[in-house]
Amino acid sequence: MVQTVLETQQDFVQLVTPDGIRVPNPELDPWVAKVTGEQLAALYEDMVVVRRIDTEATALQRQGELGLWPPLLGQEAAQIGSARVLRSDDFVFSSYRENAVAYCRGVELTDILRVWRGNAQAGWNPYDIGMAAPAIIIGAQTLHATGYAMGCVADGVDSVAVAYFGDGATSEGDVNEAMVFAASFQAPVVFFCQNNHWAISEPVRLQSSKHLSDRAPGFGIPSMRVDGNDVLAVMAATRIALDRARTGGGPSFIEAVTYRMGPHTTADDPTRYRDAAELEAWRAKDPILRLRRLLESEGLFTPELEKKTTAKADAVAAEIRAGCINLPDPEPLTVFDNVYTTPNATLARQRAEYAAYLASFAPEPGAASAPGTGGAS
Template identity: 50%
Template sequence: MTPVQLLGADGELRPHPDWPLDVSPELCRDFYRRMRLARQLDQESLALQRQGELGLWLQSLGQEAAQVGSITAMRATDYVFPSYREHAAALCRGITPTELLIQWRGNKHSGWDPDQYRFHIYTLVLAAQLPHATGYAMGVQRDGVDEVVLTYFGDGASSEGDANEAFNWAAAADVPLLFFCQNNQWAISTPTRTQMRTPLHLRAAGFGLDAHVVDGNDVLAVHAVTSGVVQRIRSGGGPAFIEALTYRMAGHSTSDDPGRYRTDSELDSWRARDPIARLELLLEKQGWMDNAFRAEIDEECHTLAATTRSVCRELPLGDFSTLFDTVLAEPTPLLTEQRQRYREFVASFED
């Protein structure tokens, strides 16, 4: 199956007969703004982690089109189950930099109310969110509400037992659920070519899911396919699967060095397909981007960067020695000793 594409890396539109989309200046400028802001947040958070302000950060660099194109095809009332790098999707749902950074700062397990944004907390355990999404979709089905559930995951998570069980259960129960796989080519240091022999969308079809594959660096194609698939699910068509072919341009996390397992030439080939750059080419060719628009976006990104730095440093660091209090119902001598050693370790960094 050839990946659906509406916008080439050269910025040229390629209308698709099966996936129509009204490509307007307003739509393209909105997508461009959302992707630029997501990348700005990503860059600032990376810098904050390197400065010791965040314990960890998992970048979404290169995957902005897959997230923005898909999340904007959903209704605000549709529930989303993310993995751990859906920062662009989170921003689109209105989640703030403060709420996004709390977890990575180490203050709480999550910084936002899932019910408020219809966006579940991040799940760091691979594929754990897929059975959760399937169960939630079963509830939606039984309640008879007009809602579609969306869950994000990566190619690495697709190899987990939880993923395959969720695919089968969702198909067998015929629930209103969209599995959205961002195939970014690498499961940490394991490439897809050694992780699997059959493309993900074909595996999904084998479970009975309505499966599709799209150029994940083409925000227009992602939006068109997601919109069409969600409409079919909402009308009672059953669960579906979209494989968005994209690329993780950074490391798996800030503790990973991708230079140890992938080549510069591979990275360069994907940089040439950068999702933001290709949309910018379209805006320029169509005359939909002028100096005023550029200045507006640059200023908004500058403001977001300053806000991200400010709110991060204002987040208080928690007292993690309390973690030892809830390991067992009654403390043991070993736990008490470990807690004391931890407190002494933390105190050693004080001025």
């Protein structure tokens, strides 16, 4: 059953329509059969909260509190649906946009913003939460995930590595090389591609004349194309791929078809290359609205749920804003920390030279500081 689902190329796997109607699927339904109404409500809360994190971070950037921010607006179901079915001993390798995945993995809210404020080289300790620091080099994380997965096999554990990347990354050599190694060594890795239709200003149709999921079988990797705005379908697809990896079936490729409703980053202006009508068409497929409609149809969307969710989102927004603004500036010499696992003479020399440079700004004992100057900055 698992192998059949993964190896059969379906144009679009969907369990919940944009109108919130549950679509039966005999092959996928068993993988979400135990999802309760309470769990559906929790998924709804997750998506509302991470959207609020996203909008708050965007506002902080616009107000000069962050240097940059990569919005995930519109991609909440793809990230929440996949991340919530991972085990704690699985390991995530992401790009810079998977902040909803980081939230699910337990990253502290303020830590999500540290790098974007320029306060740290990485926001969290990867081993504390099972998620590597986000990769800025497009597609590089797929190689890291494949190597980690090969290590899982060597260690005799059934943990799985999951690599998140966008449609643009599939044109990078790193992603293709990672799939070659994963297929050759049957590495337990899930390649999770969020096809949000735009690699910055380049539409996906210019990158591939066929579905991105069609590429993986050429490497010997089963794939599935799933509605990335349907949280239940994403959960089912991810569970299938995880089960395959844990039972010795090797890698899988998931193309989650979604849409980046905001800019590529806050430095981008999508109105210069994207038609407004296209954006409006995708707004009608909003993943949060879709799940709300499903909850309403099943009598699960109550005033209490709405009030609870709104309160949680408000609290998270307040915490992330206060945490960001109150982050202390790092000490200048900490830039040399954790560059290498062990100290070496070259790094020590560079650190000493930089310390001397900083010290040169200190006033002579007893001398008055010139206007506009002071200690090291």
